[in-house]
Amino acid sequence: MNRFSYVRPDAVAAAVRERASDPGARFIAGGTNLLDLMKYDVEAPSRLIDITRLPLRDIQEIDGGLRIGALVPNSDLAYDPRIEERYPLLASAILAGASPQLRNMATTGGNLLQRTRCVYFYDTATPCNKRTPGSGCSAIGGINRQHAILGASEHCIATNPSDMGVALAALRANVRVAGPDGERTIPFSEFHRLPGDEPQRDNNLAADELILSVDLPAEHFAANYTYLKLRERLSYAFALVSVAAALRLEDGKIAEARLALGGVAHKPWRDEEAEELLRGQPAERASFEQAALRILSGARGFGENDFKIELARRAIVRALEQAAAGTPQSQSDKRVQ
Amino acid sequence: MVQTSTAPLPSSARPYVGTGQRRIDGVSKVTGQARYAAEFPADGLLYGHVVSGGALASGEILRIDTRAAEAVAGVVRVYTHENRPRQPWFDSTYQDQVAPPGIPFRPLKDAKIVYSGQPVALVVAQSLEVAAYAASLLEITYREEPFRTDLAAEQSNAYVPPEKRAGIEPPPPDRGDVDRALAEAPVKVEASYFVAAEHHNPMETHASTVVWNDGKLTVYDKIQGVVASKEYLNEVFGLSPDDVHVISPFVGGAFGVGLRPQYQLFLATMAALDLRRSVRVTLTRDQMFTLTYRPHTIQHLALGAERDGRLTAIRHEAVAATSTFEDYQEVVVNWSGLGYRCPNVAFDYKLAKLHTYTPSDMRAPGAATGVYGLECAMDELAHAAGIDPLELRLKNYAEEDANTGKPFTSKQLRECYRQGAERFGWSRRSPRPRSMRDGRELIGWGLATGFWEASMQQTSARAVLSADGGLELATATADIGTGTYTILAQIAADAMGVPIEQVDVKIGDSSLPASPLEGGSWTAASAGSAVQKACFGLREQLFHHARAMEGSPLANEVLERIIFTGGRMEVANDPSRSVVVADVMAALGLEKLAAEETAKPDQDAQENYSGYTHSAIFVEVRVDEELNVVRVTRIVDAVAAGRILNLKTARSQILGGVVFGIGMALEEQSELDHRFGRFMNHNIAEYHIPVNADVRDIDVIFVEEHDDKVSPIGVKGLGEIGIVGTAAAIANAIFHATGKRVRDLPITPDKLLRDDVDGVSSGMARAG
Amino acid sequence: MQATETDTRSGNGTGEPSRIPVVLTINGTERRLEVEPWTTLLDLLRERLDLTGSKKGCDHGQCGACTVLVDDRRVNACLTLAVMLDGASVTTVEGLAQDGQLHPVQDAFVEHDAFQCGYCTPGQICSAVGLLKEGRAQSDDEIRELMSGNLCRCGAYVNIVAAVRQVMDGTGAGR
Known part of the structure; x- marks a missing residue:
């Protein structure tokens, strides 16, 4: 880990000022990913701005929805009665990720900023455009079973590793941020980026902006939802493919559908056309197959990860079946419902 | 003196x-x-951080710029x-105790790069953090030479190791005429199997704390036997035994990675001797x-049998990875x-x-690999012949x-099969693949046999009785x-009452x-x-x-009739004649009484008998029909391993081996990027x-087995047998559940899915 | 909040390391320490305070061997900067036994032989204590899932679940 200075501001404005004054500075809260990367010399901030004492730990009611402070730990969020009752999709996705210890530490805002698990990104001895722009993408033609099948570029095929983010994409959350010029709100679908020719940029947060909260809209799909995660061991592993599915059913027909994928792209992947395709359709397998084909129509494999296209298709169909039947996937009973 | 006692351990009031x-x-x-190796304190301790070489597997270091690192305050x-x-x-x-033929890797000897990630520098500093930080500042340039790490591609260059590794039996002579038997066999199967490279990954990483005291070294090392480290340090650094x-x-x-002194021991000792300070290096x-790994191995098996299942031919070929500088064999x-x-x-x-x-050796080296191939092939043969795999x-x-012609x-x-099958409910198995299901989950039952050599090694021990x-x-x-620790205490408590x-x-x-x-499952029998x-x-x-x-109640008695119990020596069948041990010590004015002995394997038994541990492992898997999520829901492992010393720790060893086998079957692979x-x-x-x-019900059965030849205490050892056969049983259960024969470990979701898509049960999909 | 922006500012990234005062309560004892900003809680415990019960298995939050309780919540000490814990209470495996009596979880681990080499054990035990405090696990499946952040290479999982189950049943928590 490199040398850095440490400050612990007690107000948002002061934190943002610290960040603006030092381009090499980073905010730290849970630290579960940043310290991990610093120990691998992937990140080397000149200064850590400890934001854990900022007043961003509350979950508040807003316009029928909830405002989740950026510092709310993942476990507190997953077990909050309001989340459990109204947004069980989010609770389930959080509990599918990491470990209880890490969920106790990791925060809501930090989860949005976690970086890819690509083995080349993590190994400073190998080329990686995300870590060292212009050095090349080693995952193309390399070990890429975990890598992207949607939205990748010739510069980067890394995936976003978050589970929580997949549920937030499906729920159409908003991210409220503060910068030197005040606050703004970024729709979740626009928060993360595709790699394009700037894979070093994971998201559209400006360098001197701080996440204040994640805002959940009123519609919460508590009756028909699921978070289905497929991985290479039954817990404590990153997704090969995960699916957040949520439906509002009326008379056996789909009135509203939400569908997002994890483990397949540089961002939690949501396809509005696929959601639109489901609207008005009967809640049955044929409809789900159509949606899966639509969302995967642009999918492309890179060798080892070719299988993910078919795996994702099947996972989407199953997740929609689980959601429609009101039998969400349990994160402790490993049998897939 | 009792040499190789065939009698049960001497009785005491409450045998342990x-x-x-x-x-x-x-x-x-x-x-x-x-406390573990990295946890022993020392005055003025320095910390060494190893700098690992770059992403090349052959070449040389052109330049190492250490200036930035040396400029960091606290770097020594x-x-x-x-x-x-x-x-x-x-x-x-010099080769360490279990080194295979060749020349061991000698850290920092020269500029040559012989594998990716080899240690190329050691930064010694006053704190752990400073050492790690400074290590990140080294700038190293390399000249790359061509290298080869693709086992599948190197199969054509495979060779029979010219020098045998000590303690490893090369394949026995072929017997009969396999070509002909295979040609004539009414039932035969032939397939290739792949076992991935695996790293041991004990939870403690390797570490050595070398305490320097006026030229003498006290070394706390992560090692499976301190004698090996001591001998290594004496030889490598030319130190006298007393130092x-x-x-x-x-x-x-450790699981085998602690059998050979690893490079942190060399580096920490080198620095301690040079700096005349205490140094700790933790990886x-x-x-x-x-460090070392279980070599990925490609196997080809062909089995021929009569229609009734009687084997007529087995051909078993394997190509395993080794390094460019040593011929590791198993x-x-x-x-x-x-x-x-x-x-x-x-x-x-x-x-x-x-x-x-x-x-290097990793839990059941060779057997975990070879028995996996054999036991999968047996399952394929059972399927081809339409015979129950147990039958x-x-x-x-x-x-x-039959390899040696010796009796066991x-x-x-047989008892393992019988008791295991009964506990598992094997007779209720429906033979046809894909014929058992529960909702969307296909259920599969598979089994395999496990074998491991039962051996003992010469070992010395001292027992000291105090007046108290x-x-x-x-x-x-x-x-x-x-x-x-515990089994030795049990044996001693029983022996002395x-x-x-x-x-x-x-x-x-x-x-x-x-x-x-400590390795090869021989420690319990030996120590x-x-x-x-x-x-x-x-x-x-x-x-x-x-x-x-004077006036001893034991006068005219012989040792064989004396029972040691409750702190007394008493005559068998006549407890009224007894002597309190403490009284003997007091009478003689003895504070301590000591005996040191060396136990050796029985030559006669070694020459005339073949000693093996056996097991039968039964596995239930449930596989989601569409998503190929595999769950290992039930395992029964019936083990015959001679005398079981401690039911608690013995069961734990089997559980641990089985869990290792689950990893081998479904999860573990060290993935090489050949570029x-x-x-x-x-x-x-x-x-x-x-x-x-990942782990649910594992039921361990110890089948009663009396063995008066394998070791003086009738113990065979349990460290490896739990993993042997486990991966095969799981793979066989997956075949029974799904009809898919994945012959390429680990069986990850992509391989099962590929089978769906391609419609073929692939052999090695990827050997690399 | 006692800490302010100025009184914790330290180091400029190039000069001498500067230490920052923190107050930690460790196993019930208040400790006033000066730490460098990059010192993790795990390294502080192991290297400076000689509390080597908390183990370093990966140093990256991948194994759980370093699990300790911070303000009664189980966390990975390897991914926690000591400086950020100013004012917190830390319980390590060394702080669980009281008056020479093993904590029920410790005793259950010995009774069920829920370990072999013992290296993951302090983390498993702290994690189990955290799990019991959380009260989220009821079934064995839930124990397994909520203990999955603690790897055990010796494969003692069956016995770990049995040990946790015993304490849970004994204290009336769960099932």
């Missing part, structure tokens, strides 16, 4: 051997008091091949992937000549040189070791989690009586026999003293070992 005893070191482990020295002190080893061909003391009371898992988890194919009765058997075992570090094995049951010291495998009744056992052996609470066990110290490395023999030495001395005392010659998933987030949620 054969019961379930809490570990005597348990409290120290659950309270955090047990940066060692590279350019400035390291010259060591006697650099001019010798090196190696201590290793607790080892945080990072990622650096654990620059017993992979021999199992096919041992496991079943078959008149025509052919073997072939070759190595292929890769630019990696040298592989097929019983039909071909080997009554003797004991073999209760305390009994101390001492032998240099290790407890890598196996329960050595004292409560186990009065027994103190000292191990993991090179100043104690000599012991071999256990030595401890018993030392206690018998004490008994003899006590008896003679007691008999000689960099580098294992890329070098951490335990991306290298998957089983987690708690």
